[in-house]
Amino acid sequence: ARSLTPYHDPREPFLVPPKIPVFGHLIGVLANGTGYYSQMAERYTAKAKDKGGIFTLPVPNGKMYIVTSPSMIAACDRKAKVVSFSVFVVEFARRILAGSSHAVDLLNQDLKEEWEREGKEIGLRQETMRAMHKSLMGENLDVMMRSVMKSLLALLDEAIGEKEEVVEKPLFGFLQDFLTMAGTNFMFGEENNPFQDKEVMKGFWLVDRCYTSLGLNVRPDLIAKEANRGREKFFEAFRKFYANPKALEQASYIIKARYQANRKHGVSLEDIARFDLGVCTALLVNTVPAAGWALCRVYSDENILKELRSGIEAVVFPDGIASAKEKQGQVIKVNMWQVTDAFPLLESFMKEVLRVESNNASARFVLEDTMIEDRESRRSYLLKKGSFLGMPSATVHGSEAAWGSTAKEFDPRRFLDRSKKISPSAWRTFGGGNALCPGRHLALNELTSILAMMVLRYDIEPVERGSGGGWKMPAKGAHISTSILTPAKDIQVRIRSREEVTGLKWDLVWEVDETRKE
Numbered sequence: 441a442r443s444l445t446p447y448h449d450p451r452e453p454f455l456v457p458p459k460i461p462v463f464g465h466l467i468g469v470l471a472n473g474t475g476y477y478s479q480m481a482e483r484y485t486a487k488a489k490d491k492g493g494i495f496t497l498p499v500p501n502g503k504m505y506i507v508t509s510p511s512m513i514a515a516c517d518r519k520a521k522v523v524s525f526s527v528f529v530v531e532f533a534r535r536i537l538a539g540s541s542h543a544v545d546l547l548n549q550d551l552k553e554e555w556e557r558e559g560k561e562i563g564l565r566q567e568t569m570r571a572m573h574k575s576l577m578g579e580n581l582d583v584m585m586r587s588v589m590k591s592l593l594a595l596l597d598e599a600i601g602e603k604e605e606v607v608e609k610p611l612f613g614f615l616q617d618f619l620t621m622a623g624t625n626f627m628f629g630e631e632n633n634p635f636q637d638k639e640v641m642k643g644f645w646l647v648d649r650c651y652t653s654l655g656l657n658v659r660p661d662l663i664a665k666e667a668n669r670g671r672e673k674f675f676e677a678f679r680k681f682y683a684n685p686k687a688l689e690q691a692s693y694i695i696k697a698r699y700q701a702n703r704k705h706g707v708s709l710e711d712i713a714r715f716d717l718g719v720c721t722a723l724l725v726n727t728v729p730a731a732g733w734a735l736c737r738v739y740s741d742e743n744i745l746k747e748l749r750s751g752i753e754a755v756v757f758p759d760g761i762a763s764a765k766e767k768q769g770q771v772i773k774v775n776m777w778q779v780t781d782a783f784p785l786l787e788s789f790m791k792e793v794l795r796v797e798s799n800n801a802s803a804r805f806v807l808e809d810t811m812i813e814d815r816e817s818r819r820s821y822l823l824k825k826g827s828f829l830g831m832p833s834a835t836v837h838g839s840e841a842a843w844g845s846t847a848k849e850f851d852p853r854r855f856l857d858r859s860k861k862i863s864p865s866a867w868r869t870f871g872g873g874n875a876l877c878p879g880r881h882l883a884l885n886e887l888t889s890i891l892a893m894m895v896l897r898y899d900i901e902p903v904e905r906g907s908g909g910g911w912k913m914p915a916k917g918a919h920i921s922t923s924i925l926t927p928a929k930d931i932q933v934r935i936r937s938r939e940e941v942t943g944l945k946w947d948l949v950w951e952v953d954e955t956r957k958e
């Protein structure tokens with residue numbers, strides 16, 4: 441066993457021995473997914489605080505460092521080129537996206553991101569990531585938001601519309617179907633969206649549920665049979681998508697930009713099709729459960745429901761909600777840009793849901809022996825090459841030093857003051873450093889839009905109530921990489937159209953008021 445446990449240098453962060461010798465921490469991660477890092481961090485935060493906000497967990501043939509303090513997170517972000525996210529992008533492409541060795545080798549180039557400084561052209565990994573960042577901000581984001589609004593409305597009308605009877609559905613399952621279609625329609629174009637084939641939809645979500653077994657990358661056809669079949673179905677459908685020149689023409693800017701970046705570096709159409717499994721993963725796996733938790737939180741709390749409803753109504757029905765009755769048959773335009781701008785509590789509420797529900801590990805890999813320095817405590821630590829490092833978001837989100845005495849509470853007003861600067865090392869829902877999620881604006885806009893439309897149009901109640909008559913919040917499942925967790929068991933709900941707004945037609949748009957843009 442000793443040969444499996446690497447030498448611990450006294451300059452490294454303090455060592456926490458596992459309860460089960462050698463394999464204990466590895467078993468912990470495999471069994472509990474991202475939650476394990478925060479469980480460990482929770483257990484050792486007090487100790488880590490005295491010893492620098494970081495500690496070491498030994499695993500077979502390596503070690504993991506777990507960071508628990510915002511100032512140490514900032515120290516790691518400053519060394520992002522060597523305390524790096526890149527290896528995970530490569531391994532994800534190899535193990536889950538099953539890319540060819542040619543394409544994976546291209547992604548694996550310039551891991552430390554030095555080429556540009558040396559005057560060379562950047563590699564494939566950086567090129568595609570830059571294309572994504574560019575596609576998901578500024579003008580490009582606004583263009584995308586317009587098609588997001590169309591997709592959301594059309595699919596909501598199709599899924600529930602304005603039925604007079606009560607619709608009973610599993611909440612997270614309903615959101616999964618609805619948002620998968622809405623998201624992929626605006627990404628790949630409605631006409632040729634490969635997710636129209638229900639087998640592709642099913643295959644995609646099977647892959648998501650089987651990351652651990654698929655990720656081992658050892659005979660997935662035997663040990664992750666169904667997920668492997670689902671993945672093949674996905675690849676086949678996306679192969680067809682790229683074989684049709686019209687499909688790419690009608691796709692979003694981001695899919696075109698990724699296509700160009702990949703082609704520039706000589707990536708085959710087959711690999712581009714496979715890499716789209718990664719795009720869909722990023723697009724959907726956190727957004728879908730985040731929408732579910734937001735709806736649970738709003739509909740389980742009468743006061744917040746009332747407050748959000750009247751704030752949104754004040755923008756959409758400036759003459760009061762009673763005026764809706766006189767607008768039968770008319771089209772009510774909901775400009776989500778305007779709603780968000782005029783009623784900041786909506787976005788603040790959504791950000792708070794994302795803060796308290798966030799479970800990401802912000803995984804990093806140490807590419808060379810590195811000293812990191814905490815500027816607050818002035819302490820320095822050695823990180824050894826080849827080690828894994830995690831910065832669990834749940835831990836910093838619960839930090840009173842970072843968020844005040846209400847850190848562990850749900851406070852929908854926490855983000856209300858937009859002028860208040862939030863430290864990037866304390867707000868980690870979207871990760872940080874040079875791996876900061878490029879989809880964060882899209883995700884937030886999309887989530888607030890779903891929330892607003894549901895609150896405006898529907899009432900939701902659970903089929904089964906808890907002992908006090910309120911909502912019984914479902915327990916969370918586990919996942920090896922997803923941040924916002926899906927419940928272990930879905931929650932059955934009744935969705936009913938609101939009487940106040942029956943008979944109205946809706947239009948959902950994104951119209952930016954340039955004079956008010958920050």
Ligand code: HEM
Nearest residue numbers: 722723726727730800802803869870871872875877879883
């Ligand atoms: C609520 C929704 C979302 C959450 C909570 C979320 C969270 C995250 C997190 C935690 C990371 C890793 C950052 C790190 O380790 O520091 C990440 C990366 C990423 N996300 Fe998101 N994300 C969401 C939605 C989206 C959307 C809608 C897209 C758009 C397609 C997207 C695209 C990406 C990409 C491409 C990366 C990799 C970044 C890189 O390699 O540099 N995400 N996201």
